[in-house]
Amino acid sequence: MTLGEFFGLLRRHIFFVIALPVVLAVLTAGVCVFLPNEYTASTTMYVLTKTPANQVDPQNSTTGYSNLSAGQMLANDVVTIAKSDRVATDVATRMGMKSLSRYKTNVQGSDTSRIITLSVTGPDRHQAAAIANAYMRETASTAAKVMGVPAVNVVDKATVPASPSGPNRKLYVAAAFLVGLLAAACIVIIAERMNTKVRNDDEAQQITGLPVIAHFPQVRS
Numbered sequence: 545m546t547l548g549e550f551f552g553l554l555r556r557h558i559f560f561v562i563a564l565p566v567v568l569a570v571l572t573a574g575v576c577v578f579l580p581n582e583y584t585a586s587t588t589m590y591v592l593t594k595t596p597a598n599q600v601d602p603q604n605s606t607t608g609y610s611n612l613s614a615g616q617m618l619a620n621d622v623v624t625i626a627k628s629d630r631v632a633t634d635v636a637t638r639m640g641m642k643s644l645s646r647y648k649t650n651v652q653g654s655d656t657s658r659i660i661t662l663s664v665t666g667p668d669r670h671q672a673a674a675i676a677n678a679y680m681r682e683t684a685s686t687a688a689k690v691m692g693v694p695a696v697n698v699v700d701k702a703t704v705p706a707s708p709s710g711p712n713r714k715l716y717v718a719a720a721f722l723v724g725l726l727a728a729a730c731i732v733i734i735a736e737r738m739n740t741k742v743r744n745d746d747e748a749q750q751i752t753g754l755p756v757i758a759h760f761p762q763v764r765s
Contacts, residue, residue: 587698
């Protein structure tokens, strides 16, 4: 099938090709109305190293680089601690919750600094902010006990988000429309391939390899 034949086939079934994606998009939009909103609260932390900043020789590039690398490795270890089950259990206990299964936690470090970003996403905006701050406190406490980290200081405390961060309803509707469009094209092509009827003289000539020499008009009763 050539490209021209493909578009010609779509034109012959244009109603179905348009109706299916529109119906899927409308159904998806209807489902999205009932999806609960999610809220994301974020906090950032700074990991201090054991070497005070006033004891680092700024003229010694090797020492400065080593101190920065050690600080970044320490921050990566703190990120691992923040993701641990121990911290999650302590946060749940502090919040008076059985588990944090309804809330998703994301902890990210930086390759060029000792800044750690921690975000919590869940259905309750106030609870998400409270959990994020509790995570910060428990991470700092556990890091001090386990690794002997001098301190994990708060850069930005988590605040109650003003607007939801998800779900992305527009994206879902657009994806449903594209899937419907692709499905409609596939259905039309498959139906065309499975149709063995000879519908015009061109198809008869292609199948038999013989020229068409006459046409009989269709007589309607």
